[in-house]
Amino acid sequence: LSFKIKAEKGQRVVEILTSYIRKTFDRSTKVLDFHHPHQLLEGIEGFNLELSDQPESLEQILVDCRDTLKYGVRTGHPRFFNQLSTGLDIVGLAGEWLTSTANTNMFTYEIAPVFVLMEQLTLKKMREIVGWPDGEGDGIFSPGGAISNMYSVMIARYKFFPEVKTKGMAAAPRLVLFTSEHSHYSIKKASAALGFGTENLILLNTDERFVLLFNLPAQIIEAKRKGYVPLFVTATAGTTVYGAFDPINEIADICEKYNMWLHVDGAWGGGLLMSRKHRHKLNGVERANSVTWNPHKMMGVPLQCSAILVRERGLLQGCNSMCAGYLFQPDKQYDVTYDTGDKAIQCGRHVDIFKFWLMWKAKVCFYLQTLITNVVPIFSYQPQHTNVCFWYIPPSLRSLPDGEERRQRLHKVAPKIKAMMMESGTTMVGYQPQGDKVNFFRMVISNPAATRSDIDFLVEEIERLGHDL
């Protein structure tokens, strides 16, 4: 009986979710129904977030599920342009439901035989696409691009100064890392966490296309002059705000000359490797020592799905393995080289591979490739990727001369429009200042459900909301 009741409730959960999915693809549905934190905390129409000591009925649990979705944000809505990860892929979603039902852990072949093999095959395929001979090398799926980037710094350090693993940073000279000022902030997080210190991460200037300028050799020479050891350079393939691609080949030349580790952060732009038409933007990627590539961004895989790929086999294992006897028994009956968990900085590791593998099986050719091939040129006026950055200048500012007053007023326009946009719930787009540029919008396309008319809608909505500012 209990199972029947549960099965019936389970069916109703599925109905709630199916109805949510259907509405998400319906443009007459709002992207969000905004409420301030204090409003949600006080409780709206009986939706009570507080945890009490009294259990709720299963009926109430269903209401909680419905309300949780109601007051959330529909990241799969065709008019959600707010982040790099958007869209709701149905095959990927089915994969994720299966993954949670299987509820297992990637650390050993023993309890995740199929998923471990899927991960190995998929990583190999990704390395082939990067261009490493026969897909040789190594890699692992990690909980997001920030952790993948952190891995790259860790293994670079291990490659050149393996004794840091046992003796700590005291065993190495003062190491410096280089990246572009527009690279993702996770490189900075990694340099703090791993004990390098953010001051030892040199942020390089960029040119008018927002890509790394060639003051890199000068900076390397300057660091050496001070007695520091230049260790690592990140080339970003698709910067977060502008979608710019650093010139990998030129950076690779420099890294080879100075014997430094080259990491390509393709968290956002890595997806272009799947496109014959656009992969040239990552020319030289095969010369990288490591590559971050997040299929949960441009490739539309549900969150989370991020890979760190490494050209040299054995470094991940060497860097991280601790040989825990209770998990990685050497005397198992199967080939224990498939117990890949000791490569990770995690112990238990979520199964992120299945949804991606399933999507690949379902549609790699006509979907993943053509998606990217088709989506990117929507922005033919955008030179590199699907980020479009722009200001909306309300009529009241149009006649103002350039200068501090105009800057200060323009700086407030995007936040005001965004606030009204969230209240109206019709669409979502991000904004930020950058360097000497005041707040501007950054629109991102990675959702295959978004069409040209949705983009037009966003532009019109900004005009409507901002016209009288």
Next chain:
Amino acid sequence: LSFKIKAEKGQRVVEILTSYIRKTFDRSTKVLDFHHPHQLLEGIEGFNLELSDQPESLEQILVDCRDTLKYGVRTGHPRFFNQLSTGLDIVGLAGEWLTSTANTNMFTYEIAPVFVLMEQLTLKKMREIVGWPDGEGDGIFSPGGAISNMYSVMIARYKFFPEVKTKGMAAAPRLVLFTSEHSHYSIKKASAALGFGTENLILLNTDERFVLLFNLPAQIIEAKRKGYVPLFVTATAGTTVYGAFDPINEIADICEKYNMWLHVDGAWGGGLLMSRKHRHKLNGVERANSVTWNPHKMMGVPLQCSAILVRERGLLQGCNSMCAGYLFQPDKQYDVTYDTGDKAIQCGRHVDIFKFWLMWKAKVCFYLQTLITNVVPIFSYQPQHTNVCFWYIPPSLRSLPDGEERRQRLHKVAPKIKAMMMESGTTMVGYQPQGDKVNFFRMVISNPAATRSDIDFLVEEIERLGHDL
């Protein structure tokens, strides 16, 4: 039409999953259908793991889903005793399906308003249960206990040597960390990754109950004599293999005396805090500076769900924040203290909270508490937790005198039985050597579906498989 086809296929995926769940709770179903890696890679009955360049039909995708489950391991089966995370909770699973459907990211209130608030309320509740006044403090859900433990080391370093964030480990004296030899290997991983070096993690001896011996003060004094700075002690609440609880109060006294950070790793044993009857095993936990607690272990929440709780507010933020302008705009229209993403070492962060919140809502009182209260005493012969460690001694060894030959032969017994057990697929239990102990079984109960008869079944199965060794 396309949506209808997808909805129909979606319904069939749900049927596959429902049938899988039903069978998982049926004891006549095998726990696994074991195949070696090369067998699965060659393909079994048309199940082909390889990624081709040709898309598959949706019909084939459904077959792939069925086969993936068929050749996996049923971690929710009542006779799966192999890991600390077992069981398949239906409410938690519904929560996880909803989470993947919402497909959002924890970094900002902007795109995860409900989930961010749920996380805050739940963390506060957990801190109240730890015993911090009014649930004050801080915390975050992380991708597993290893990362939670890594956070604890990071924030301890930040508390005492904040300049390491900018200047690196060179700005600090030589720091040493202390933990028990039976603590989880993630403390060692963290000391390697964060730049301390594993040699600067001192592994302390344990007594006959496998808990930390009081040579800690002597070790601290010895480290100071060498000019090192003792920074951090882990007290383990529920060790991985033996389920032992270090005496937190005694360790807290020492930490206070020497001004060191006390971390309690309750990844496994933290769940006992929910039980009036068993929480005394963590007496003193309220004196910790940080606590790891994994609801995905003893509390049966689907993977992944791990929290790091911190007594002092602001340290997580101070340690990790980089203030990325494109995410954490200070001029948003809502209270941006709810944008908690900059506390994390991740950027994007999976929503791990909802399933836990939903389970709590559904049954915290009569389930989570009673589960733990009831499950633990099944092992009345086990003094501390639900780990039971034992040897099976086959008849052929019973008359052998103690000595090297007996040790060597006994060492091979558990792996042989485990291999046969996996081939027969009837049940699963782990084994390992530890210190001078040859391979022994470690049975773990955390699955509420497991009964005394399932435990008897395991014992009988070991006897059946191992009798003639």
